[in-house]
Amino acid sequence: MKITTAINGQKKVLSVEPNDVLLDVLRREGYKGVKEGCRKGTCGACVILLNGKAVNSCLILAVRAAGQQITTIEGLGTPDAPHPLQRTFVDAGAIQCGYCTPGAMLSAKALLDEIPHPSEAQVREALDGNLCRCTGYVKQVQAVLAASRILKR
């Protein structure tokens, strides 16, 4: 069946099976920044924004994305025009292997859209669903707080 969605601001018509998972469809469509870590909604590597809310794309059937707005890491910013989060994650040393990074940044984006100047505790809560085994989260939290300061200006 065919569904129409907006991915990173662009209208997309996708052919999907009824049991296709959004994670797989997005990756098939070339959005490789959406990562697979567990397929059970427990690690956060596949987090995307669905109408601005951070969700695990492995838990959502693709058909449910019909008529919805999707943002993947590719839509957050580009190498030439990175989003402040993408800049601060790089500058703070918050990226090690980078596999959890897209999901973590999108969770942070959803937070900053809702609460532009979050406390450290709010940042930690927003990143709670995004497991990272490399960084110990220290520099990730610093990066989100730094991005919120940039967005403030």
Next chain:
Amino acid sequence: MPQKRTFNIVGISVPKVDGVSLATGSAQFTDDFELRSMLHARMLRSPHAHARIRKIDTSEAARLPGVHGILTYKNVPRVAHTTAGQGHPEPSPYDTFLFDRKVRYVGDAVAAVAADTLQIANQALQLIQVDYEILDPVFDPHQALQKDAPIIHDEPDAYAPLPVIYEPQRNLAAHVDMEIGDVEAGFHQADVLLDNQYSTHYGAHAALETHIVITYLDEQNRLVIRTSTQVPFHVRRIVARVLQQPVSRIRVVKPRIGGAFGGKQEIILEAISGALTLLTRRPVKLQLTREEEFMCTRTRHPQHIRLKSGVKKDGSLTALDLSILMNAGAYGPHALTVVCNSGSKTLPLYRCPNVRFEGNTAYTNLPIGGAYRGYGATQAFFAMGVQMDEMAHAIGMDPPTFHKRNHIRAGEGSPVFQALGEGKKGVEMKLNTCGLDACIDQGARAISWHTKRRRRDKGVRRRGVGMVCLMQGSAIPEIDMAAATITMNDDGSFILLAGATDLGTGSDTVLAQIAAEILSVTTDQIVVHSSDTDFTPFDVGAYASSTTYLSGNAVKHAAEQVRQQILRVASEMLNTEPSMLMLRKGTVMHQKTTTRRVSLADVAHYSLYQKNQFHISATASQHTHISPPPFAAHFAEVEVDTETGEIRVLEYVAAVDCGTAINPALAEGQTEGAIVNGISFALIEEFHFDARGRMLNPNFNYYSIFSARDVPPIKAILVPTHEPTGPFGAKSIAEISINGPLPAISNAVYHAVGIRLRHAPFTPQHVLDALRNQGRQKKL
């Protein structure tokens, strides 16, 4: 000539060279790559902990439309090998076959299927008929070594390729022992004798990217293996042997890696996927599910540790006797070297004239142990760190003072360095650097040790602080080897081809900084390619805390040769002697008349197009005779809830001497990540098995790891020293800090509530039991 201590780019936290691509989602991991007509592979795994396959019938599965190839023990070569990616010949036993007639743990490989889709492959697995003869399993390493225990490796063709003790007929996967001085005499001299047992548990690496490989044939029908690995060159060698192909017919490509921590120092999937590609002549992708990742890859080896120690009232150690029984699980990758490391990384930290060590590794029918960050030191430092605290307490000395009195110092060696190597004797080594005193002082100050140590809480929730001292190594001496090539481009930029393997640690960046420092450019002028066995020179890979120290030196030497060539060409251009020239910020200039200058682009163009042409380039190799240890002092403050048994870490400080930190932010990141992994392992991570050896919690719901909310404030302090044999004074940083949390937290809990936690993990139930025992003992 003394080494220059002020650097242009070394010691600066430049952004990772792959940072922007990772941040924008364009970085290419193994799976982010598509091939036409790629098949998807799945594995059939044993439901039994110990069984023999009487009969296996794949005919029905083979008839399923969309199935293109099935592997079992019947149609693959039988080659005894180890999955451990180590130097060759490996110090691990050759006890593994691609597929075997016998299965030795729940999850062992029985068959593999390649099909058009994952769904078809999964369906095909259901159609494979296996008739198992179920054998008695053994799950306890003590029982495994008893006379009447079931023999797990009864196949006649398992063997150890090195002359080491290996007795599979009694489930003994490895044995090592040594004695220095006279331990019994040492115990007689002691004022206080302590003799305690400790145990550590299974742990999962939990890299966010599970093991994955894509294999295909290139236009010359060579097998290309694109894989998430720490050891590309070991993959090539081992796959070549297992599949009976020449090394020249195999290329291994390492893309970006989604975390490894030792878990990808293993050749688990590459030969299976490669065999499927050779069978079907099609590209094949084999990726493990999270469940398989927990059950069927590698784990931290559990250990049972007995430590007997003697100390005099003045604080001097008289004897240390460490004996370890390690659980290998069903196969023996790293079975010898992990247990060796438990001795060789802990015992030399303390000046003690009488030292004995014995390590035994037993096979059991449980998941397989392997390399895991810390590599045996994590387990043994738990025992050593707690017992040092207890000895200090027994003689009434403050732990920082006790550690300072006993730890090894610069200029000193340890006979243990010589006695314990990796499958052979170690090396004689005197330390050039040891910043441990400064680590202890700075760490103590940062956590307000002396104030907090005086505190004695009485309520339900009680706080305490504890500390521990640690060491690790930098590369494996007389075994590891690394090489790098640097070439110059037309525009004066450079290509760095490094065999070294960046797993996400940032080693590409660290190596680029080392090259950039010598070549006096910025890192954006260094294009880094790492680990493609066709195009980059050899490197053993990313393990044993080796990359900065060993591969870094290879890069430094290659860059120095390129620099010499640049100066030679420039001298020809400027009509002067090379010795009269200097290289500054992309320009070669005369030392006296700096207006006589040429840019690197001019030099490159001259050398490639104008006169006496040659390609400015160099390859350098590096091996090492020593393994300079990094040192660390860790401090934890905890709060123990005496009603629930819950331990909360309130603050954690790690002061680390890694020599020169080439990139301080990355060095801090290594430390912070290791600490959080260590705290999570100490407090909440645990494998649960049912009575038949099946792991009950192979998922992040029931095998929790720390998330951002669980993490206490962490302070990583880098304490600089200058290791003269390291690149710009660098030693290693990656592993050491994972060893701290178990002992530091246990010691802090003792300070808080007076119980010694000697068995990990420190779950609330375990803490409550210990508190109740303490209560009972007080009443008696």
